[in-house]
Amino acid sequence: MRNRERIVTAAREMLVESGADVPLDEIARRAGVGNATVYRHFPDRTTLVHEVVVFVMGRVADSAERAAEEERDPFAAVRRFTHEAADERIGALCPILAGVFHPDEPCVAAARERLENAVRSLFDRAQSAGRMRPDVAVADLLVALSQLTRPLPGTACPANDQFVHRHLQLLLDGLEAPARSELPGTPATLEGLRHPVPLEAARQ
Amino acid sequence: MRNRERIVTAAREMLVESGADVPLDEIARRAGVGNATVYRHFPDRTTLVHEVVVFVMGRVADSAERAAEEERDPFAAVRRFTHEAADERIGALCPILAGVFHPDEPCVAAARERLENAVRSLFDRAQSAGRMRPDVAVADLLVALSQLTRPLPGTACPANDQFVHRHLQLLLDGLEAPARSELPGTPATLEGLRHPVPLEAARQ
Amino acid sequence: MRNRERIVTAAREMLVESGADVPLDEIARRAGVGNATVYRHFPDRTTLVHEVVVFVMGRVADSAERAAEEERDPFAAVRRFTHEAADERIGALCPILAGVFHPDEPCVAAARERLENAVRSLFDRAQSAGRMRPDVAVADLLVALSQLTRPLPGTACPANDQFVHRHLQLLLDGLEAPARSELPGTPATLEGLRHPVPLEAARQ
Amino acid sequence: MRNRERIVTAAREMLVESGADVPLDEIARRAGVGNATVYRHFPDRTTLVHEVVVFVMGRVADSAERAAEEERDPFAAVRRFTHEAADERIGALCPILAGVFHPDEPCVAAARERLENAVRSLFDRAQSAGRMRPDVAVADLLVALSQLTRPLPGTACPANDQFVHRHLQLLLDGLEAPARSELPGTPATLEGLRHPVPLEAARQ
DNA sequence: TATGAATGAGATTTCATTCAT
DNA sequence: CATGAATGAAATCTCATTCAT
Numbered sequence: 001m002r003n004r005e006r007i008v009t010a011a012r013e014m015l016v017e018s019g020a021d022v023p024l025d026e027i028a029r030r031a032g033v034g035n036a037t038v039y040r041h042f043p044d045r046t047t048l049v050h051e052v053v054v055f056v057m058g059r060v061a062d063s064a065e066r067a068a069e070e071e072r073d074p075f076a077a078v079r080r081f082t083h084e085a086a087d088e089r090i091g092a093l094c095p096i097l098a099g100v101f102h103p104d105e106p107c108v109a110a111a112r113e114r115l116e117n118a119v120r121s122l123f124d125r126a127q128s129a130g131r132m133r134p135d136v137a138v139a140d141l142l143v144a145l146s147q148l149t150r151p152l153p154g155t156a157c158p159a160n161d162q163f164v165h166r167h168l169q170l171l172l173d174g175l176e177a178p179a180r181s182e183l184p185g186t187p188a189t190l191e192g193l194r195h196p197v198p199l200e201a202a203r204q
Numbered sequence: 205m206r207n208r209e210r211i212v213t214a215a216r217e218m219l220v221e222s223g224a225d226v227p228l229d230e231i232a233r234r235a236g237v238g239n240a241t242v243y244r245h246f247p248d249r250t251t252l253v254h255e256v257v258v259f260v261m262g263r264v265a266d267s268a269e270r271a272a273e274e275e276r277d278p279f280a281a282v283r284r285f286t287h288e289a290a291d292e293r294i295g296a297l298c299p300i301l302a303g304v305f306h307p308d309e310p311c312v313a314a315a316r317e318r319l320e321n322a323v324r325s326l327f328d329r330a331q332s333a334g335r336m337r338p339d340v341a342v343a344d345l346l347v348a349l350s351q352l353t354r355p356l357p358g359t360a361c362p363a364n365d366q367f368v369h370r371h372l373q374l375l376l377d378g379l380e381a382p383a384r385s386e387l388p389g390t391p392a393t394l395e396g397l398r399h400p401v402p403l404e405a406a407r408q
Numbered sequence: 409m410r411n412r413e414r415i416v417t418a419a420r421e422m423l424v425e426s427g428a429d430v431p432l433d434e435i436a437r438r439a440g441v442g443n444a445t446v447y448r449h450f451p452d453r454t455t456l457v458h459e460v461v462v463f464v465m466g467r468v469a470d471s472a473e474r475a476a477e478e479e480r481d482p483f484a485a486v487r488r489f490t491h492e493a494a495d496e497r498i499g500a501l502c503p504i505l506a507g508v509f510h511p512d513e514p515c516v517a518a519a520r521e522r523l524e525n526a527v528r529s530l531f532d533r534a535q536s537a538g539r540m541r542p543d544v545a546v547a548d549l550l551v552a553l554s555q556l557t558r559p560l561p562g563t564a565c566p567a568n569d570q571f572v573h574r575h576l577q578l579l580l581d582g583l584e585a586p587a588r589s590e591l592p593g594t595p596a597t598l599e600g601l602r603h604p605v606p607l608e609a610a611r612q
Numbered sequence: 613m614r615n616r617e618r619i620v621t622a623a624r625e626m627l628v629e630s631g632a633d634v635p636l637d638e639i640a641r642r643a644g645v646g647n648a649t650v651y652r653h654f655p656d657r658t659t660l661v662h663e664v665v666v667f668v669m670g671r672v673a674d675s676a677e678r679a680a681e682e683e684r685d686p687f688a689a690v691r692r693f694t695h696e697a698a699d700e701r702i703g704a705l706c707p708i709l710a711g712v713f714h715p716d717e718p719c720v721a722a723a724r725e726r727l728e729n730a731v732r733s734l735f736d737r738a739q740s741a742g743r744m745r746p747d748v749a750v751a752d753l754l755v756a757l758s759q760l761t762r763p764l765p766g767t768a769c770p771a772n773d774q775f776v777h778r779h780l781q782l783l784l785d786g787l788e789a790p791a792r793s794e795l796p797g798t799p800a801t802l803e804g805l806r807h808p809v810p811l812e813a814a815r816q
Numbered sequence: 817t818a819t820g821a822a823t824g825a826g827a828t829t830t831c832a833t834t835c836a837t
Numbered sequence: 838c839a840t841g842a843a844t845g846a847a848a849t850c851t852c853a854t855t856c857a858t
Contacts, residue, residue: 615842615843647845648846649842649843652842653842679839766839
């Protein structure tokens with residue numbers, strides 16, 4: 001069905017432009033279908049968002065795989081992936097990564113796993129080559145990346161787009177070996193984000 | 205009198221835990237007062253949020269000033285400030301910094317200015333001493349810091365607290381001179397966040 | 409108690425300026441007292457409004473009595489009374505006359521009776537002298553007068569003040585004998601306004 | 613489709629019976645629909661009221677045009693129009709005429725203009741024929757008519773319906789030439805009602 | 817007595833979701 | 838299949854009235 005695709009596309013655009021709380025009717029309008037048609041394809045709003053998330057995660061995973069193939073330098077691959085993921089607006093799915101939407105959904109879980117694996121291979125290569133500090137994990141990058149590219153609420157447009165890539169560069173510079181500082185706690189895991197955790201105030 | 209404080213405190217807690225869209229009734233319940241009592245003290249929701257924002261910004265500015273006084277090493281001061289700001293949950297006011305709530309409000313503008321100035325003196329010292337790369341501006345840190353510590357939606361609790369300080373360390377490492385990469389675009393300014401800007405996809 | 413008077417005065421002013429739905433807090437503020445003080449003097453909002461009504465009715469009755477004494481021509485007395493009542497803003501108590509607020513309250517009933525009697529004597533004189541058509545009753549004038557001078561909702565000021573006296577003149581001209589038309593139904597009585605009546609569409 | 617009409621009808625009835633501040637929920641209940649259904653058809657309360665106003669004004673203008681066509685005697689046409697307008701409950705839109713609701717809305721403005729023109733032709737004919745005093749304007753009648761038929765607040769029912777037509781007759785008698793009194797001020801204009809005017813206390 | 821503060825009930829409006837065609 | 842229409846639940850805000858000092 002052509003409609004299903006148009007809905008997902010519209011949803012992605014609106015989520016990215018207007019934040020996570022766009023009215024469903026506006027998504028439908030953008031897709032050029034009636035609102036009830038959305039419900040014919042997705043049982044509820046969450047499911048639609050999941051679909052978008054899975055779609056974006058797939059494109060981001062693609063990006064990671066392409067970077068692994070095409071970039072010679074292992075850390076350059078990490079940089080390229082990071083910036084491309086930002087352009088895919090991975091930040092719009094931040095809430096999902098954090099388990100706000102149920103990541104137990106098989107499709108979501110699968111997409112996440114594929115993404116993690118793709119990025120992990122970038123990490124392994126860079127860390128093995130000594131091009132990246134060894135005390136960080138895949139989820140550290142994914143979470144920080146998601147937060148840094150997360151759109152602001154309000155209809156207009158994420159005002160900080162202008163600066164996102166600057167901040168990613170800073171983060172990446174910090175990721176490139178050797179480390180200047182010790183990282184507190186243990187490496188992040190996406191699983192670890194599933195449930196509330198006490199704030200551990202480790203420092204310097 | 206006492207109630208006003210309790211409301212602000214409750215509001216700060218809930219904003220920090222549950223994001224910027226907590227129902228006002230829940231803030232009231234948390235404060236142990238009726239919802240109308242909130243409206244006795246604050247003409248509308250926005251005003252209450254502003255109050256919280258000004259309060260938090262003030263504490264963060266305090267933190268910056270203390271760090272400037274007490275830390276010998278100029279970059280250590282920057283690190284200390286950054287982590288303390290995270291603990292103050294500065295990320296909860298991300299939307300404000302971006303102009304979603306009216307930053308023209310005199311109190312908000314004043315608080316922001318004071319904060320910027322306090323952090324600027326940290327920056328100047330660190331950059332003059334060659335301890336921080338020169339191509340970053342105060343707003344770069346404030347925005348990245350806000351985004352990285354921004355709470356997730358949903359009532360539960362910011363799931364990624366566990367990792368926030370790790371990611372800040374990475375960012376700080378990237379901030380510490382010398383730079384490994386070129387930063388795209390021009391340094392961020394908080395003013396620049398006031399209006400939508402075309403996504404400039406500069407890279408590596 | 410000085411306060412009681414100030415409250416009634418303030419209430420009269422606000423009712424007249426801003427219509428019947430002024431918040432009680434604003435009346436209190438105008439009176440320069442706390443809102444609870446109003447409740448010390450009047451058990452509820454309605455009672456306060458009653459008081460205002462009784463006060464205004466008293467002044468209007470005064471006006472009728474003065475007109476009876478001082479005007480030679482019997483219909484000139486009716487004209488004078490009518491315009492003076494308009495200036496007292498009798499229209500602001502329209503709802504009362506119609507029984508919306510309980511006119512069984514002894515004070516209200518007494519004030520109304522006194523007013524009716526005062527105006528009745530104006531009527532009797534004018535009608536006996538053949539200066540006023542005989543098929544109208546006191547309540548006809550009082551009701552029409554109240555409606556024509558009734559303030560419009562909205563905070564500002566009754567926009568039609570400019571024209572009120574013109575319209576009263578037209579009404580009075582119609583009241584002056586001899587009649588050009590037959591009046592449908594029976595003469596109005598204030599009592600008759602107490603309960604809903606089927607719309608009788610008599611004409612011409 | 614059918615619902616929209618039922619809502620407008622219900623709104624008209626309730627506005628007419630209970631005044632301009634009927635809760636929207638009661639209109640919805642009367643129409644037999646959920647409250648949100650009202651919002652599907654009208655973006656907000658004001659828009660719905662505007663619709664009713666335009667509708668009623670249209671019927672009243674129809675009435676004026678019919679009267680002009682069908683009545684031989686020019687002043688009989690004015691009388692007929694006046695009473696028919698009362699039956700259409702034109703008084704319920706008093707607030708609009710006075711600019712409380714935005715009369716700049718194109719539809720409202722258009723409807724008002726049409727009404728004024730229709731009544732003006734009645735006036736011109738009657739005044740040219742010497743059947744109506746020359747010192748009154750269309751707005752004088754429309755405003756006085758609106759006020760005299762204006763519904764009282766409170767859910768019950770317009771208590772003074774019984775007498776409305778009597779009072780209109782008196783007004784009309786005063787309107788019929790020759791004048792017994794001088795009218796103070798200048799003829800009313802609906803435009804003149806748009807903004808507060810100082811109370812001019814001209815008399816006799 | 818006087819008052820600032822507190823509050824619950826109600827009004828407007830929005831939105832995810834269901835229904836009827 | 839597709840859709841416009843319908844709706845109840847929830848969020849913001851107002852105000853008459855009560856409470857505590």
